[in-house]
Amino acid sequence: MVDAPQDSGLIFGGVLDGRGGFLRMLESLPDRHTEQATDEHLWLHLERTHVAAQQWLYQHSGLNEYVCELLLEENTRPRLVKVGDDALLLFLRGVNLNPGADMEDMVSLRIYVDRHMLITLRHRPLRAAVDTREMLDAGRGARDLSSLLLDLTENLSQRIDSSLLEVEDSIDRLEDQADENSADFHRQVLTPQRRRVASLRRFLGPQRDIFNQLQELGGDWFTPQQHKRWYELHNDLTRHVEELDLLRERIGFLQELQQRFMSERMNRTLYLLGIISALFLPLGFVTGLLGINVGGMPGAESPWGFWIALGLMLTLSAVQLIVFRRLRWI
Known part of the structure; x- marks a missing residue:
């Protein structure tokens, strides 16, 4: 599926049919003031930096200027913002799986949701949105906007597992090399691994707190079953954060081993030079005296x-x- 914006900045959009699929797809961005029926549930996925999409947000989305400015901010951190009693703003991060990209350079997903419309904005392609649309295309997706929000968040979080496993496998290999006192281990540079873990931890910690807030959100936003799904998401992300903390400690221990090895090697070299100097010092005195x-x-x-x-x-x-x-x- 091509994840590219149209001239209007719309990547894709559709009206939910309430049975797990789309009632119809949208070819252009609607004017919410005049075109949307009150009983329709829309999902609009937009390119955040597209000028036409930005103009639509300010002029035709029905959102106030403050909300539009938040959605279009250049730099965001994971957070949850309540907009009155019937709307939410979410700023989430997902693992960057785009070709040639660094995994720790996490992709931002901005979400606005109210009773009748869910808007997602991204700049770089995000697989979670595509997966969620494919579920709807197959007729096994969300039946309402609260379920759609959950599907998006779950798809966003699923890819964190594989990314953490990749980091953990690399640390396991380094620990095996350290146990064998392998020369390959002492040549490894651990700074990129530590930077990757720190970057993931920086965004996933606040995101865990967001899931906890959504789990405890009052009112009729979510059904009891959906509250359980938020609880499981919060638990999963808590586990990921704890794993990242452990990985950070393991990397720190490996770096200490490397520093200790380098210090010991330097001390041995200095000791050998000291012995050689002590051996030749009397000889140098004798040759100097004879000369x-x-x-x-x-x-x-x-x-x-x-x-x-x-x-x-x-x-x-x-x-x-x-x-x-x-x-x-x-």
Whole structure:
């Protein structure tokens, strides 16, 4: 299914038939002031940055200016906003599964819902909206707007599972390499993994709180069965957040192992250099002493002077090595 906007900024839209499908699809954006019947339930999926869609929101959607500004904000965080007694604004995030994109660069979905209309806005393609439409096309989708909101949210949350499993598998492999003290582990850069976990945690934590608020929402917004679905969504997202917290701790532990290994390797190198320096320091003193340009140097005229000096230095080196061994320096 092509997820591309029309000239009006409408990606797709339709009227629910109350039996799990669409009564009819919309070819253009309606004027809510004049065209929508009071008993119809609309779903409109829009391209947020499209100029025509923005104009429709302000002029023909029936929403006040404050709501339109919130829906079109450039940067949002997950949150729930009540608009009077009969409308909600939701700002949610989903895992970015677009080709070539980073998973942690989460896609924003803005939702307005009241008794008769649900509007979703996105900038980058979002698979959850497409899946929800396919359910309606097949006649097994939502029967009303509250169920449609739940279907969208569930489809958005389902993909978090696979993304977390991918991160967890990579951390498991790194831990196996660490247990084997593999050279591959010490060459790994863990910063991208930690950044990915932190980014997911940043958005999923507030989103969990939103699901809890929706679960406890009073009035006649949701049926008892739908409240249970929100409860399960909240539980699932709580589990995801706890898994992210655990992954962050595991990555921190692996980074500590890497830092400890690097510190130990550096200490061994410095220790070896210290031993070499201690070995050659007396020899350097002797050669420096023999190299001074003054008269009366012992053995200067003897044909055996060089070999005697060399033998003395080798003997001195051997004595140093014996002393180092006895002191357990080497």
